[in-house]
Amino acid sequence: MKFNTIIIGGGLSGLTAAIQLQLSGESTAVISAGQSALHFSSGTFGILNSGAVLPEGHPYSKIGPKLQDYIARIKPFFAKAGVSLHGNDSRNMLRLTPTGTFQECRYAMEEVELFDAGNPDIGNKVLIVNVQGFFDFNTAFIAQGLEKAGATCRIESVSLPEFGRVRESPSEMRSVNLARILEGGGTLDEFIASVKALIKDEDTVILPEIFGLRDSSPALKVKESLGVRCIFVGTMPPSVPGIRCQMQLRRYYESLGGIFLMGDEAVGVNIADSTVKAVSTKNLGAHWLMADNFILSTGSFFSKGLASSPEGVTEPLFGVDTSYDKNRPEWYRRDFFESQPYMEFGVATDGGFHAIKDGIPLTNLYAAGSILAGRGPLTLGCGAGVAILTAFAVADSITGGKA
C-alpha cells in the first residue's frame, strides 16, 4: 500500500499529526501497537508550568515563533474532532488531583473542573462520594489534601443493585466497567438521586471520573443535576476521559478516510540515501507500506518508542540517533521527587524535527511527541503540549502549512 504519509504510533501525537495531514488532503495510515498513553490521561493537557525555564534543546525551541499560534489552534482542533476543551490560551489553570492537591494545566476536557491559579476555590464544605467497593478512587487522600487547604470534607458512598453485578468479580470493579453501567438511562438517574439524597449542607460534591466513555453527556448530566458544584477527580487507570478522547480522535480520523492499523507494529524499515522508502509490519509481513514521508511518534520508554539497556538508550525501529547521558549513574537522582535526567532522553532531531541517523538527518522521517529528547513532562508540565504542538509543526512542514 502507498500513502502520502505513514505515522508510526497512534497516541495523542500520532493521531494529531495524522488528522492534520488528512485534513490537508493527504492520504495517511497510522500503525498503532496497542492502545496509547491517553488511557492514563488525567483529562487535562499541560503546555508548560508557569515559571518553568525551557532547557536548551527543548522541542518548543525548535517550533520557534509559531508556538503561540499553534497553542491557539489546540481548542478548535479538538473541537472539530468532537473533543470539547476549555481553558485559557494564554495562562495556566489548576486541576484537582486524586491526592487532593492542585496541579497546573492549560486545557481540560469539558466536564473537568479548572480552578484559578492564584487561589483555588474548592468551597467550604465538600462531600466526597464514591461507589461502594470501588478501590481505584481514594477518598481519604482527597479529603486529607482538601482539609489542609481549609475545607471540611465528608465521605460517603453509593451502592446500587447494578453495581453488584460488577462487584461479583472484584478484579473488574474498574472505572471503565462502572462507566458502562452509568452510560445513561435509569441507572444514571438513580445514581444522581442517591448522591443528591446524601447532600446536607455541602456546597461541593466530588465524584470519581466514571462518566461518559463514548461521549461526555453522562458527565454533563451529573454536573447539571446535582444542584451544587460537582467536581470530577481522576481514578486509577484506565482513564474514562482519556479513553473517550482517544476513541473520538480515532473515529474522527477514520471518518476523514484515514487508515488506522490497530494492534499492528512496525518491525522493518527500508532506508536508502538517507530517505525512508517503506516500513513493514508484524501483521502485514511481506506487504510493505510505502510513503513519501514518515512520522515516528512511538512514544517514550513505556510505549517502547525508546529502549534502555545497560549499554545505552536506543530507538529500536529505525536505529536513529538518541540523546542521553553516556555515564549511566547520571540517569537517575537518588531523590525520587527530583527531576530525573532519564526523562529528558529521547530521539535527537534537527531544527525541523527530522530524525538523524549516524549524524545525518533523514530527509523524510520526522519525530513527534514524547519520543523527542529534551522534554520534562513532570517537572515542566509539557507532556501533552509537546505531543500536540510538535505534531502540528511536523504536519505543517510536510504540507507546507496547508493544514
Add this chain to the structure above:
Amino acid sequence: MKLQEFTSSAHNFEECMKCTVCAAYCPVVQVNPRYPGPKQAGPDGERLRLKDPIFFDEALKYCLNCKRCEVACPSGVNVADIIQEARMKYGKSKPRLRDRILASTDVMGPLAVPFAPVVNFATGLGVTKAVLHATMGIDRHRTFPKYSSRTFEAWFRRNALKEQRKYDNRVAFFHGCYVNYNYPALGKDFVKIMNAIGYGVELLDKEQCCGVAMISNGMYDGAVKHARNNVSALSKAVDKGLKILTTSSTCTFTMRDEYPSLLKVDNSAVRDSILLATRFIYEQVESGAVKLAFKDGYKARIAYHTPCHMEKLGWGVFSKAILARIPGVEFTALDSNCCGISGTYGFKKENYGVSQAIGKPLFDHIASVNPDFVACDCETCKWQIEMSTGYKVLNPISVLAEALDLEKTARINGF
C-alpha cells in the same frame, strides 16, 4: 551479556505492566461478571498457576479467545494465548457430547450433506430446536446453518476442475468446512473471480477443518491432528510454488497463528503463503498485474464488520479497500466490535444471553447505518448478524463476484 534475553517468558507474560487496558476492551467483561477479565485470567493468574496449578480457575472458560485483549495491549503481551494455554494445561472439564458435535464440523458435514433437505428441514423445526435445547444444551434461538446437498469439492471436481488446466498461473484454495458443506456458492464465486483474473484454482490434497472449534471446545488432541494434517497438505502446495488462498478470516488466523502458538505445530514453511483472497486480489491489482472491470450500474450500500480474528490478523484493511473502491458502492466501516457468537460459543444455551449482549453495540450500529447488506469475512459472524439483525451478510468475495463484469475482467486480463 544482554540481560533481557534471559527474562523472556511464554507469550510475553512478563511484559505485563498491569495497566488494565486489556480489560477495558474485553467484550466478555462488559456483560459477564463471572469472568475474571483478561488481566486476571491471563498474566496475573499465570503467576499463581506457575506456583501451583491449584490456582487454575474454571471461569477461564468464559474467554471467547477473540484476541481483542492482545490487539489492545500496549506491551505486546499475548493475553488470550496465556488464557487458552492455561485451559489446555490445567482445565479439568471435558468436552460434552454437544461440544464434540459442534466442534466436529468435518465429521458432521459428510453425514449431513447426503440428507441435506431432510437435515435442514429437521433442524429448522421448532420441535427439534426444543429437543436440542433441552437434551443437548444447544440454544433454541439458534438455527443451524443449512447444509448443501452437494459439497463444494464434489461440485469442483465435476464442474470446474477441467477448466482450471487452461491457466498457467495457479493458486491453491483452502475452502474450509463452511464453503464445503454449507455454502458452496462462496467457493464458486471465488473460482469465478480467480479465473477471470487469470488464475486456475487447485484444491489441497485432503484439507481438514482448521480446528478452531476443537480448540475452543477443549478437543486439543484432535486440533493438533488436524493442524499436522493441514500443514502437510499446505506444504505440498507451497512446494509447487502456490499461494494458498482462503475466504474465511478465522481459518486463516487459526492456521497462521494458533498452530504454532497454541498447538505447537510448526507452520513456518507455509505461514507466509496463506493469504485471504481479498488480500491477494488487492495486491495483484495494486501491482498492476491484474485489472478489474465492474458492471455498469452496480449500486449497493455496504456496511463492513471486522470479525475479531480479522482484527487480530490486521488484514481488514484489504477487504475494506476492495469493497470501498467498487464503483457505485456507498461504504461504511462499522466500529470494530465482537458480534458475540465466537464460533460455537453462542450456540450453547448457557451462553446465549451473554452472546447477544456482547453483540448488541454492533447490532445497534448496523441498524443505525441501515445498509443494503453487511459484508464480513467470517461465517459465524454472518450467522449471528443475520439472526440478530435481519440484515443479510455477504462475504466480500461474493460481493465482488456480483459487482464485477467477469467476462470483461477476463478479457482485459487477456483471457
